[in-house]
Amino acid sequence: MARLLAGERWDLVFNIAEGLRGIGREAQVPALLDAYDIPYTFSDPLVMALSLHKGMTKRVLRGLGIPTPDFVVIEDLGDLRELALPYPVFVKPVAEGTGKGITAGSKIGDPSELFRRCAELLRDFRQGVLVETFLPGREFTVGLVGTGRSARCVGLMEVILKDNADRAGYTYANKENYEERVIYRRVDDAAARAAAAIALRAYLGLGCRDAGRVDLRVDLNGVPNFIEINPLAGLHPKHSDLPILCTLNGITYHDLIGEILASATARTEPHRQVRDHPTAPSAVAIAALGKRDAWLQ
Structure with missing residues (x-):
C-alpha cells in the first residue's frame, strides 16, 4: 500500500x-x-x-x-434441528483452505457426534460449518x-x-x-x-x-x-x-x-x-x- x-x-x-x-x-x-x-x-x-x-x-x-453433495451451512447449533441429511455426513469450516478444520473426525455418523464437532468448529474458527453428504x-x-x-x-x-x-x-x-x-x-x-x-x-x-x-x-x-x-x-x-x-x-x-x-x-x-x-x-x-x-x- x-x-x-x-x-x-x-x-x-x-x-x-x-x-x-x-x-x-x-x-x-x-x-x-x-x-x-x-x-x-x-x-x-x-x-x-x-x-x-x-x-x-x-x-x-x-x-x-x-x-x-447435498449440504447445509450451520451458523449456530440451533440450525442442526433443521438438518435432514442422511448419515454419514462430512463437516468442515465453510471458509478455510489447505484442509484446515478437516480431521479424522470430520466424517460423522450420528447426531450427537455432529453436535459436538459443529460446536468445536464454530468455537475454533468463528465462521459457519459446512455439513454435506459424505x-x-x-x-x-x-x-x-x-x-x-x-x-x-x-x-x-x-x-x-x-x-x-x-x-x-x-x-x-x-x-x-x-x-x-x-x-x-x-x-x-x-x-x-x-x-x-x-x-x-x-x-x-x-x-x-x-x-x-x-x-x-x-x-x-x-x-x-x-x-x-x-x-x-x-x-x-x-x-x-x-x-x-x-x-x-x-x-x-x-x-x-x-x-x-x-x-x-x-x-x-x-x-x-x-x-x-x-x-x-x-x-x-x-x-x-x-x-x-x-x-x-
Whole structure:
C-alpha cells in the first residue's frame, strides 16, 4: 500500500496474496489493485470472495447443473434441528483452505457426534460449518489454466490414501504429511475424464481466470461431484497440489508459471494499451500479503 501511495505502478502484479482477515480476505488485494487500475494475475474480487465460501459456491454451481453433495451451512447449533441429511455426513469450516478444520473426525455418523464437532468448529474458527453428504468414492484434484474460451484442463491426479492416513479423506494432517500418507496418481479413465469435464464447467461457471484447481469426489452412482475450488491455488513447486499434478502430467513448474503469465498478459494487454501509463520497461510486482507461507497450500 505504501508503494501505491508513493506513486509506484506496475504493468502486471503476480498476485499470490491470501489477505489477512475475514471471509473476503482473498479479495482484498485484487480489490485494491482494481481501485488503482493495475492488472494482476488470477481471479477478480467477486470470484475470490465467492469461492472462499464453500456453501455459496455450491449454491451457484448447483444452479448451473453441476453435481455437488447435498449440504447445509450451520451458523449456530440451533440450525442442526433443521438438518435432514442422511448419515454419514462430512463437516468442515465453510471458509478455510489447505484442509484446515478437516480431521479424522470430520466424517460423522450420528447426531450427537455432529453436535459436538459443529460446536468445536464454530468455537475454533468463528465462521459457519459446512455439513454435506459424505461421498465414499475416489477423490480427484484437477488443474486448470487459461481464461474463458482458452481455459483448459492441464492435468488431473487421483488422491489415494495409504493405510496410515486419516480415513475420513484428504485431511489437514494427510496434506501436511503427504509423502508418508498419500499417493498421487496420474489417471486417465472414464471417471477421471468426467471429473476433468465437471471441473472445467465449474471453473468457467464461476468466472475463474489464469489458473486454479478443483477438487472432486465420486458418489455412490459413480458420478464425480464438485467439492471445492481454489482460484488462488498454491504454487510451491514441491508441496502444492497444482504443481504436483502438473509434474505428474509432464508440465514443468517453469511452464506452469509461463501459462499463468501468458493468460494474464493476453487478457490484460488490450487494457494496458489504453491506460495512461508511462512508457517504461514492463514491470511485474508480486503481491504476497498474508501469512508467510500462505501461497504453499
